[in-house]
Amino acid sequence: MDFRLDDDQRALRDGMRDLLERRFPRTRLRTVVDGHGDTAPLDRALWRELGTAGFFALRLPEAAGGVGLGLPEAVLAMEEAGRALLPGPLVATQLAAAHAVEGAAEGAADGAAVVTALDLGPGADRLVEHLASADAVLVLSGEDAEVIPAAALADPVRPIRSVDPATPLHRVHPTFEAIEAGAGAGAARAAGAAARLRREAALLTAAQQLGSASRTVRMAVDHATARTQFGRPIGAFQAVQHLCARMLVRAESARSVVYAAAVTEEASDIAAAKLLADEAAVHNARDCLQVHGGMGFTWEADVHLHLKRAWVRAGQWQTAAAAEEELAAGLLLTGETGL
Numbered sequence: 001m002d003f004r005l006d007d008d009q010r011a012l013r014d015g016m017r018d019l020l021e022r023r024f025p026r027t028r029l030r031t032v033v034d035g036h037g038d039t040a041p042l043d044r045a046l047w048r049e050l051g052t053a054g055f056f057a058l059r060l061p062e063a064a065g066g067v068g069l070g071l072p073e074a075v076l077a078m079e080e081a082g083r084a085l086l087p088g089p090l091v092a093t094q095l096a097a098a099h100a101v102e103g104a105a106e107g108a109a110d111g112a113a114v115v116t117a118l119d120l121g122p123g124a125d126r127l128v129e130h131l132a133s134a135d136a137v138l139v140l141s142g143e144d145a146e147v148i149p150a151a152a153l154a155d156p157v158r159p160i161r162s163v164d165p166a167t168p169l170h171r172v173h174p175t176f177e178a179i180e181a182g183a184g185a186g187a188a189r190a191a192g193a194a195a196r197l198r199r200e201a202a203l204l205t206a207a208q209q210l211g212s213a214s215r216t217v218r219m220a221v222d223h224a225t226a227r228t229q230f231g232r233p234i235g236a237f238q239a240v241q242h243l244c245a246r247m248l249v250r251a252e253s254a255r256s257v258v259y260a261a262a263v264t265e266e267a268s269d270i271a272a273a274k275l276l277a278d279e280a281a282v283h284n285a286r287d288c289l290q291v292h293g294g295m296g297f298t299w300e301a302d303v304h305l306h307l308k309r310a311w312v313r314a315g316q317w318q319t320a321a322a323a324e325e326e327l328a329a330g331l332l333l334t335g336e337t338g339l
Contacts (some may be wrong), residue, residue: 003263092201095201
């Protein structure tokens with residue numbers, strides 16, 4: 001099976017990178033982080049521009065006004081968003097545009113609406129990101145999915161402090177049941193869709209982690225090349241070279257698994273992708289901090305932002321423990337069937 005990108009996929013990746021470099025440069029990221037903290041609002045103009053560029057409608061059929069591409073292309077777009085540390089419920093809005101029943105999330109595909117997500121499944125942490133900026137909430141409960149107005153969560157939630165200053169979080173009360181709350185409130189249902197949506201959300205989140213892991217490799221190498229000590233670039237020292245090499249191996253190992261999972265869409269492959277991408281994002285950010293030395297721990301440096309975002313994403317949709325359980329179950333099944 002050939003997982004190499006074709007010309008159209010490379011053009012999509014390069015176009016998305018160019019768009020984000022123009023519309024969400026480092027100065028804009030720092031404005032979000034330094035100016036608003038835990039209540040950071042989304043840039044609605046940028047959100048609509050992403051919609052116009054087809055970011056949210058990538059997997060929506062052309063007959064429905066979408067781009068008509070597949071999961072591999074969505075992974076490439078999410079990877080670039082992760083590389084830029086673009087804030088917002090990108091995964092939930094794209095899922096709502098691609099899968100929600102007609103009318104469930106009007107405007108999600110073209111960026112006119114912001115859709116966040118809430119997982120009420122067993123073991124889920126019941127956290128919602130960017131609730132204050134959202135128009136609707138994609139709720140996964142049991143085997144079903146539904147979209148409810150964001151206002152329906154006004155009472156059963158409380159804000160909590162997020163480790164990532166660009167990702168405000170709310171926790172939903174344990175007694176909240178989405179199906180009951182959504183009845184008669186303009187909710188739209190997609191029966192039996194929850195399992196598939198969770199898998200795709202885990203993969204798209206892994207793609208964001210991959211983008212961050214790749215970006216911190218570049219940050220570490222650039223700093224090791226520019227920073228001098230004892231009259232030589234610190235990249236000339238073997239200890240620093242080994243750190244950067246390990247970072248590259250982690251990122252590229254995660255890339256191969258994430259890209260493969262986007263093609264196979266198998267649950268075990270997605271679990272492996274999330275596990276490796278989370279590890280690459282977190283550990284690469286830590287190693288990048290070490291390459292930067294003392295300045296890497298300062299607020300003005302961007303390295304800590306990648307680490308904090310990686311921590312948040314690692315707890316979303318599929319944790320390391322859940323991914324390991326999924327992989328173990330697959331191995332046991334393989335052993336029982338002898339395949």
